[in-house]
Amino acid sequence: MRPSIALAALIASVPASAQDETPPIAAWSRTAAVSETAGTLSERGAAVFNNWCDACHRNAEQNAPGTRSLELKYRGELPAPLEDRTDLTPALIELYVRNGVATMPFYRKTEISDEDLAALSAYLADD
Amino acid sequence: MPNPPPGLSQRQFDNALARLEEIIGRDWVFRTDEDVALYRDAYSPLWGEAEERYASAAVAPVTVEEVQDIVRVANEFRLPLYPISTGRNLTYGGSAPVHSGSVVLDLKRMNRILDVDERDKTCLVEPGVSYFDMYRYLRQNNIRLWIDTADPGWGGLIGNALDRGGGYTGIDYRDHFDAHCGMEIVLPTGELVRTGMGANEKATTWQLFKYGMGPWIDGIFSQSNFGVVTKMGFWLMEEPEAAKQVSITVPRREDVHAFVDILHSLMSDHTIPSQTSVASPVMNGSADPELVRLRTSGGASDAVWNRYADSVDRPFWSSTFVLYGAQKVIDAQWEHVRDRLGAIPGVVFRETASYAFPLSDEEAEAVPDKARYGIPSLNLFGSRNAPGQQPSEGHLDFSPMIRPRGEELIGLYDLTGRIYGELGLTPSAAIGMMFHARAMICFHAVPTFRNAEDNRRSRALFERLVTECAENGWNIYRIHAHFQELGMSIYDFNDHALHRLHETLKDAIDPRGVISAGRYDIWPRHLREGSA
Numbered sequence: 001m002r003p004s005i006a007l008a009a010l011i012a013s014v015p016a017s018a019q020d021e022t023p024p025i026a027a028w029s030r031t032a033a034v035s036e037t038a039g040t041l042s043e044r045g046a047a048v049f050n051n052w053c054d055a056c057h058r059n060a061e062q063n064a065p066g067t068r069s070l071e072l073k074y075r076g077e078l079p080a081p082l083e084d085r086t087d088l089t090p091a092l093i094e095l096y097v098r099n100g101v102a103t104m105p106f107y108r109k110t111e112i113s114d115e116d117l118a119a120l121s122a123y124l125a126d127d
Numbered sequence: 128m129p130n131p132p133p134g135l136s137q138r139q140f141d142n143a144l145a146r147l148e149e150i151i152g153r154d155w156v157f158r159t160d161e162d163v164a165l166y167r168d169a170y171s172p173l174w175g176e177a178e179e180r181y182a183s184a185a186v187a188p189v190t191v192e193e194v195q196d197i198v199r200v201a202n203e204f205r206l207p208l209y210p211i212s213t214g215r216n217l218t219y220g221g222s223a224p225v226h227s228g229s230v231v232l233d234l235k236r237m238n239r240i241l242d243v244d245e246r247d248k249t250c251l252v253e254p255g256v257s258y259f260d261m262y263r264y265l266r267q268n269n270i271r272l273w274i275d276t277a278d279p280g281w282g283g284l285i286g287n288a289l290d291r292g293g294g295y296t297g298i299d300y301r302d303h304f305d306a307h308c309g310m311e312i313v314l315p316t317g318e319l320v321r322t323g324m325g326a327n328e329k330a331t332t333w334q335l336f337k338y339g340m341g342p343w344i345d346g347i348f349s350q351s352n353f354g355v356v357t358k359m360g361f362w363l364m365e366e367p368e369a370a371k372q373v374s375i376t377v378p379r380r381e382d383v384h385a386f387v388d389i390l391h392s393l394m395s396d397h398t399i400p401s402q403t404s405v406a407s408p409v410m411n412g413s414a415d416p417e418l419v420r421l422r423t424s425g426g427a428s429d430a431v432w433n434r435y436a437d438s439v440d441r442p443f444w445s446s447t448f449v450l451y452g453a454q455k456v457i458d459a460q461w462e463h464v465r466d467r468l469g470a471i472p473g474v475v476f477r478e479t480a481s482y483a484f485p486l487s488d489e490e491a492e493a494v495p496d497k498a499r500y501g502i503p504s505l506n507l508f509g510s511r512n513a514p515g516q517q518p519s520e521g522h523l524d525f526s527p528m529i530r531p532r533g534e535e536l537i538g539l540y541d542l543t544g545r546i547y548g549e550l551g552l553t554p555s556a557a558i559g560m561m562f563h564a565r566a567m568i569c570f571h572a573v574p575t576f577r578n579a580e581d582n583r584r585s586r587a588l589f590e591r592l593v594t595e596c597a598e599n600g601w602n603i604y605r606i607h608a609h610f611q612e613l614g615m616s617i618y619d620f621n622d623h624a625l626h627r628l629h630e631t632l633k634d635a636i637d638p639r640g641v642i643s644a645g646r647y648d649i650w651p652r653h654l655r656e657g658s659a
Contacts (some may be wrong), residue, residue, distance in 0.1 A: 055259070055280060055505045062495060069259030069518065071509040098165065102510035102518035105169035106218060109162060110155075110187045110235040110255075 045123025048116045049083070052107065057082045066104065082124055090121035129163050129183045132228035134653075140183070143204040147186050150196045155236070157185040165212075166231045168223035170521025172575045172582050172589070172609055180223045180608065183207070185231040191313065191357045197232065198355065199317040201641040205653075208232045209643050210355045212254035212286030212375065215279060218524045218572075219290060220608030225645035226654070231337050232355065241358065242334075249308065249334035251360045254285040258503035271485065272363040273501030275300035280503025285359045289349045291605055292513075293527050293562035295402040295499045298394075300364045304349050309333040311358035312348060315637035316438040316475055318359075334360035350605070351629070352643030353636045367451040369502065371461060372480040376442035378410070378473035380429040383444050383533035387567075389467050390446055391531045394561060398460050401449040401499060403561040409436045409443050410540055411556035423548025425541045442475065449499050454483075521575040523585070523610075525592050527601035529559070539569050539601060546591050550584070568604065593617070608646070615648040630655065 049057075056066030059081035071080035079085055097117055100106040112120070131140035148156045157163055166182040173179040188194050201208050209229040214222035222231060238255030243265070250272075252261065258276040261284060265272055273292035277287045288303040300306045309323045321337040322329040330339075337343065347353050377386050386405065393399045409432065412418050421427045421435060436443050450457045450464075461478075468474050482490075482500065497504040510518035529535040536559050547554040555571045562568055573589045576582050590613060591604055599615040606614035618625050629649045633640070640651020 012281065013145055013502050028659055051259075056508060057501075060492075063492065063497070063504060063506055065506055069510040072514045073518075074515065075514055098161075103508070105215075105221070106165055106167075107158065108185075108214060108222065108235070109167040110233050111214075 041119050041122040044116075045119035045121065046110065048120040048121055052112055053082065053120070056104070059083055069102070082126075085124070088121075088124045090118070090125055093117070093121045093124055128158060128161060129181065130228065132183050133226075134205065139204060140206075143200060143206045144184060146204075150189050150200070150410075151186060151193050155187040155334065156188070158183075166222045166224075166233075168217075168221040168608070170221060170523070170575050171223065172523060172586050172590075172607065174321070174575070174577050174579075174581070174582060176579050178609075180220075180225060180227045182222075182224055182231045183228045185233050187233040187236050187404065188329045191237075191311070194234075194237075194313045194355055194357055195319060196301065197226050198267070198313055201230075202399060202639045204597060205639055206230055206641060207644050208355075208641055209646075210234060210254075212289075213257050213281060213283035214286075215257075215281045215283070216286060216290055217279070218522055218550065218607065219605065223608065224534075225608045225643065229644065233254040234355075234357075238359065238572065240264050243268075243270060243272070243363075244334070245272060247335055248272055248363050248365055248483065249360055250284075250357060250363055251334060252284050253358060254283060254356065256285070257281050257283050262418075262501070266488070266491075271366040273300075273366055274363060274503070275303065275306065275501060276498050276503040277303070278498055278507050279475045282507055283359055285356055288359060288361070289356060291349055293402070293560075293568075295449075295596045296501055297364050297381060297400050298397075298564055299362060299400055303361075306362050307345070307359050308335065308337050308362055309358075309360040310348060310356055312347055312354040312356050314354045315639065315642045317328070320354075321358075325360075328600055334362075342503065343532075347595040347632060352641075352646040352649050354417045364501065366484050367453070368484065369454045369457055370449050370480075370482045370484070371457050371478060372447070372449045372450045372499065373461070374447050374477045374479050375464075375468060376445045376475045376477075377468075377471050378436070378442050380409075380432045380443045380537070381394065381533075382471055382473075383536060385471050385533075386444055386446070386468070387531050387533045387536065389470070391561075393467060394564070398463050399448050400451050403446060403448040405444060405446050405536065405559040405567075406442055406557070407540070408441045408445050409439065409556075410544075412439060412441070414553055417440070419548075419553055422540070422544035422554045425545025425548065428512060442473075447479075519574060520577055523575060523589055523607050524573040524605070525589060525603065526568045526571050526605065527592075527596045527603050528566045529569055529601050531561060531565070535601070536567070536569065538599065542595060542599060543571065543592060546588070546595060550588055550591070552584070552588060569601070611646065612648045 058064045067080045094117060097107050097112055131137050144156055144158060163182050163184060166185050171179055186197060188197060207226055207229040209224035210232040211222045212234050213234060224231060234254035236255055237253040239253045240256055242251040258274055258280045261274050273296060275296045277292050277294055288307050291304045293303060294301040309325045311321045313319055323337050324346050325333040326339050348356055376594045390403055394403060409420060450460045465476055491502055494500055494502055529539055540557060544554045559567045560570055573585050575585055593609055593613055602617055603614055615626055633649050634652050637651060640653055644654055
């Protein structure tokens with residue numbers, strides 16, 4: 001469901017800043033990285049999901065407060081894990097990422113860029 | 128387009144932003160309504176009201192040199208800037224500026240982990256590095272060091288430390304500002320300084336020895352607006368061989384005095400290394416009408432409370448903490464803990480979890496109480512606890528400092544319960560937490576909403592809690608941006624001499640008043656005089 005290769009590609013592709021001699025040794029959340037990575041849009045979206053969404057929305061019984069909250073909301077009418085949903089559209093994903101809902105805050109473009117959002121939508125909407 | 132900052136014409140604002148675009152490129156200057164709205168405080172207690180704080184624009188540099196250039200332009204135009212690190216200081220104001228109309232200086236793109244030294248057990252990071260980032264880096268590289276994470280893993284090491292947040296592991300690490308060692312700061316003039324040993328470029332001990340030589344100045348850059356911190360070093364905890372998490376209960380309300388005294392003693396002699404919480408399973412119970420009546424009465428006797436505790440069949444107090452170290456040391460610590468607390472009749476000891484490190488990815492993922500083991504999560508961010516429940520939307524942290532004494536913990540429960548009752552509200556749960564070596568934080572959550580009516584009620588509650596707890600000597604240590612004037616006002620010795628000193632420093636260090644105007648109620652001269 002979540003190809004780990006995409007995340008590795010995301011990390012490996014982060015360029016050092018041209019204006020600073022110290023090379024980055026990690027840049028997991030570097031913005032706009034998606035546009036710099038290899039792989040399909042959906043694979044890049046998996047990396048975005050892993051980085052930003054997984055801590056709340058993973059498919060797990062515990063340590064997944066977003067999944068738990070949706071389970072209580074939908075009571076079986078829809079799958080609680082976002083990766084199991086088949087009804088998510090890019091517009092709906094953008095609505096939640098840019099407006100938030102309940103305790104989930106909205107995400108700035110320095111966190112999830114428009115390119116990252118398109119990739120995330122491709123990943124979640126294509127499943 | 129958002130309005131220009133106060134004091135700037137549209138033309139001046141446009142010219143300033145054009146200069147900033149030359150520095151960092153158009154893609155990283157955000158000025159449309161849609162983009163700037165992403166800098167609102169998602170948990171604002173003023174959501175949608177006239178007083179809600181808004182940014183006028185946001186800029187996102189990626190290098191220190193860009194930060195310096197931006198600050199110089201801000202001086203030229205008197206453009207108010209509001210630096211944020213990861214921007215996730217939710218419950219304390221998030222990414223929204225204190226002074227409405229400021230341009231947010233979003234440092235999230237500065238997200239490099241510049242150094243991790245496994246032998247020295249230190250790191251050096253930029254402001255955009257989150258706890259998740261650092262944790263993943265350590266695991267990916269098989270580095271046997273722990274971070275001490277705040278409850279929300281999306282928080283940043285630097286931002287949380289500068290707001291003096293806390294975590295759960297060893298005493299050298301969980302007071303996040305205290306765990307830092309060395310800073311780099313862009314001053315409000317654009318000049319770059321490094322503190323401690325970092326003031327000598329050849330020093331090998333920037334992240335090892337805090338003071339360097341001369342006045343130790345790092346403290347003035349926390350909860351303040353005297354510069355833009357672009358690097359900070361931190362001490363990291365060596366992964367222990369093992370850990371044991373325990374839960375201890377005592378049955379009677381009056382047991383709190385011996386319970387807290389002994390726990391404090393065990394922390395002082397380093398038998399207990401971790402953050403230690405003390406809460407009441409009885410008083411933090413459900414919305415049972417009898418419980419609400421007792422709590423809001425603000426002073427029921429021990430005998431009355433003990434009868435209630437018997438009726439719900441719960442021990443009155445509980446404590447949770449973790450023992451870290453070599454297994455044989457943990458065994459000795461646990462034996463000593465049981466010896467000391469065994470003096471309280473009816474005490475019950477439970478071992479709730481034991482771990483041997485390192486954990487596999489699957490084992491780490493399965494840990495329920497992650498922050499106590501340096502594992503970041505967002506586990507506190509669930510919106511619902513029951514089917515059909517109205518989801519929660521946000522909250523304010525109300526966390527007064529008390530002495531670690533049973534009488535103060537009970538006094539706080541009684542006072543806050545009475546205040547809730549007088550406002551017709553159900554009292555919040557409260558937890559005493561020993562984040563710090565000597566003082567206890569008593570954490571409460573005051574809910575916030577996306578509607579004005581409920582938020583007005585929450586603000587009235589919050590203001591009464593702050594004010595009346597302060598009258599009893601229980602001051603808050605950190606506060607949401609909207610309430611920072613109120614928060615600082617209670618630090619009033621000698622007619623607010625401390626606040627005057629803060630503003631004296633502000634005038635000297637930031638004469639044009641461009642950095643984070645109003646943060647912790649420190650205003651630059653031109654806005655002080657204008658608002659007088």
